[in-house]
Amino acid sequence: MAKQKVAFLGLGVMGYPMAGHLASAGYEVCVYNRTATKAEAWVKQHGGTLGATPAEAVKDAELVFACVGNDDDLRQICIGEQGAFEAMSSGSIFVDHTTASAQVARELYQVANDKGLGFLDAPVSGGQAGAENGVLTVMVGGDSDVYARAEKAIDSFARACRLMGESGSGQLTKMVNQICIAGLVQGLAEGIHFAKRAGLDAAAVVDVISKGAAQSWQMENRYRTMIDDEFDFGFAVDWMRKDLGIVLDESRSNGAQLPVTALVDQFYADVQELGGGRWDTSSLIKRLKH
Template structure:
């Protein structure tokens, strides 16, 4: 069993680190809010550290799962960052949804320390993290991925190496681009159902098994019909992810008109104090004449 550090115990990191501990690995955690780290350690019989560097000391694998590029660099660089505590030959695996540039920057810093690096953003949301059934998109070297893959199995339904460092983050952008259009389409479908006076439960029970079916339809149509949005992947997080994708598109020449439009729809939700609502809250905007 490996000695592992897990840095970042948000709605995703907390259960992911738990799955690693339950798989039998020795896990030390760091979280900016120390009380959450202490609670995790009690629940999973792990240990805590006061800094990322201390958590990473002598670890074979160091996992990070934080909010954005700035958070990621904060917990990995500097005297108290994870890289400062990592030993030569260890491996840093980042699950943050961040930019491909941040991944490449970390890779260069890791190499200078004799440390391997994988960018490995995930998809599946809080439910996927809690159930241990996430999809993991990985960028990095074959040898590093081969070492990490057995540990990733603790919370992966699927995982795949997609290319060099940065490829995982680029693939996550693809994921979010696809979701943005799907959720807007579903919101319009639910709105149409309501305006037409149809039995929404009956309609979606039928069509979710056909060509229109998607994860979003299966998992979100019921809550949307009820107007419930106080759960799930927050609008604030989705806008952060879409901005990363749109910035990358400006660099590589990709045209993302639907993504840009849906991003502005989410901006409307934020402006109405809905930043913490689930992404399916796009329906609220349509109901208000948006």
């Protein structure tokens, strides 16, 4: 049987390994990246082909995946000049893994629907390590029949994948994820800072409390590097502020009260002022030392 052809648009720290998992799963993958050298490196490593534009990459693809930077980037690859939607075949599906607004998801869903295309907003959680190891959590918004057709391919790089509701629901679920992470990281930063100021062995403290109700993924995976003042791991502060900006914009529309999220967003602004825009999100502890 011929391999199913898919396309992947955007080969950043997440998209590059995600596309690789699709290739490893037996799909015929055509990739596109704004910086062509990244696409060339991917093809050299994984095989497949590359397209010079989104439109070229998606030709004859049954499924098109994307993971880009923000709403504007997403619109550009979908409906901009040489965008994917004009070249996709009727009945094919666009799966967007960008963390973007629910508004742009609904907008592009409608444009796709009018063109006879399926569209799923499917942001991910799990960071670079999750992408590289193929164990991402994928939160999906869109039509159930479209999701059913795309689920097997998404499973190539996912540990968990769930349809959360109509278009935009995936992005809204990712916002909840970021709200929870923001509060957890700030709590962990304050806990470690307090332990050190109290003269305790911070590593020993976290080791014991992580066996109880305080346990979290952030605690298990970030406490040692936080203690060691190392912040070159995982999701960058600049990206988190972009995500929290989306969250706070949405909260102003739906009336949700997010005082802790708004406060932590400003704490991340302080980290940026310290020159830490590319430090990972656990660098919140740095501002407590200043």
